[in-house]
Amino acid sequence: MSSFLDILDLDTNPTTEVLALKQKISLKSIKKGRILQRGGDMVSKIYYVKKGLLRSYTIDKKGKEHIFMFAPEDWIIADGADFSSPCQLFIDVLEDSEIEIVDKKLFEEVYISLTLNSDTQRTAAMIKRISVLQERVIMLMSASAIERYEHFTTTYPQIMQRVPQRMIASYLGITPEALSKVKSEQNKGK
Amino acid sequence: MSSFLDILDLDTNPTTEVLALKQKISLKSIKKGRILQRGGDMVSKIYYVKKGLLRSYTIDKKGKEHIFMFAPEDWIIADGADFSSPCQLFIDVLEDSEIEIVDKKLFEEVYISLTLNSDTQRTAAMIKRISVLQERVIMLMSASAIERYEHFTTTYPQIMQRVPQRMIASYLGITPEALSKVKSEQNKGK
DNA sequence: TGAATTTCTTAATCTAGATTAATGCACAGC
DNA sequence: GCTGTGCATTAATCTAGATTAAGAAATTCA
Numbered sequence: 001m002s003s004f005l006d007i008l009d010l011d012t013n014p015t016t017e018v019l020a021l022k023q024k025i026s027l028k029s030i031k032k033g034r035i036l037q038r039g040g041d042m043v044s045k046i047y048y049v050k051k052g053l054l055r056s057y058t059i060d061k062k063g064k065e066h067i068f069m070f071a072p073e074d075w076i077i078a079d080g081a082d083f084s085s086p087c088q089l090f091i092d093v094l095e096d097s098e099i100e101i102v103d104k105k106l107f108e109e110v111y112i113s114l115t116l117n118s119d120t121q122r123t124a125a126m127i128k129r130i131s132v133l134q135e136r137v138i139m140l141m142s143a144s145a146i147e148r149y150e151h152f153t154t155t156y157p158q159i160m161q162r163v164p165q166r167m168i169a170s171y172l173g174i175t176p177e178a179l180s181k182v183k184s185e186q187n188k189g190k
Numbered sequence: 191m192s193s194f195l196d197i198l199d200l201d202t203n204p205t206t207e208v209l210a211l212k213q214k215i216s217l218k219s220i221k222k223g224r225i226l227q228r229g230g231d232m233v234s235k236i237y238y239v240k241k242g243l244l245r246s247y248t249i250d251k252k253g254k255e256h257i258f259m260f261a262p263e264d265w266i267i268a269d270g271a272d273f274s275s276p277c278q279l280f281i282d283v284l285e286d287s288e289i290e291i292v293d294k295k296l297f298e299e300v301y302i303s304l305t306l307n308s309d310t311q312r313t314a315a316m317i318k319r320i321s322v323l324q325e326r327v328i329m330l331m332s333a334s335a336i337e338r339y340e341h342f343t344t345t346y347p348q349i350m351q352r353v354p355q356r357m358i359a360s361y362l363g364i365t366p367e368a369l370s371k372v373k374s375e376q377n378k379g380k
Numbered sequence: 381t382g383a384a385t386t387t388c389t390t391a392a393t394c395t396a397g398a399t400t401a402a403t404g405c406a407c408a409g410c
Numbered sequence: 411g412c413t414g415t416g417c418a419t420t421a422a423t424c425t426a427g428a429t430t431a432a433g434a435a436a437t438t439c440a
Contacts, residue, residue, distance in 0.1 A: 367400095
């Protein structure tokens, strides 16, 4: 996967719109712990992770965090809400990161006018994300905590190494205590 | 939203590829109860519902159904799996329906070469679906059964009227008995 | 280095929702 | 008009995972 700027750079004869968009893409180095947006904000940015690790999550009315996704190198992360609605997700930085940030609406407008090639790539990425979300919904509805954990470890082994277990529990939709418990039960069974 | 053929018909000067694709889109009337594809099959079709109601679901290892989505008039329904993998979802017909069916791979290849306008429409539809799935995942992780039920009734009031309650329970990720219970508790509270 | 903060684990108790079972209803097909 | 099949509801019991609490290990940072 290529970053926003990488893709725009493929356009050897850019229009003024494309040049203007390139100006508006900011490349930033951000320290671990920084919160990029909060649920309820009226921001609508898309983040491309060049290096490091981001995550998105909600906070429910009891104050409990629920992690929606992790975004390591070469992933795009954003809230699904459209431009005109407040966003639902918090997005923060789990490791010192380098990211490209662009306004969602601006991006949509320009990107779609680009060459076939980059649009194919983007369409494929969206289809892939829909497929991953389908899998996630089905796992949440039909699999037990331990099954979801095993699915996660085989699907995202690299992320396992990089985030505390309580965040994996949060992604799986269970408490850290419950994850500890089911893991120890799993080990006993061996 | 327009059907596959509606969109292809906008192309007033179609290429041979587009004409070939139009030939391969089948328009069918299908009776309630018919199963269009089964989980594990190597089919990869996309269905556009012109009239009627379809649904997709998985069956877990205990034989229990989990409804992934309902597709009433003007919705597109398909499995997220890519061309080369077996699909995960069953798709069946809940009301006598008229649908357009097209092969996913064929569709991808040709559609992407179309005019800006139809592609914008398609991109917007994909973004919308991602947003709906984000909401679904967050509801499953953070909301109680009754909260998910209330969210469903306000989001899809028309579907409420058209499917048995046990299917709504299945969509919400709970048993029909549990839905009955939480509904009666809700009524007592009033 | 040492203190403070997170993280992980274990254990006891609690609860939302699952399971099982029984009853009454609606309506589809003969 | 019956009879069977699917649907909704209620109630009793069970269980996966939540909650609460406490202690040990690991990490962070001054």
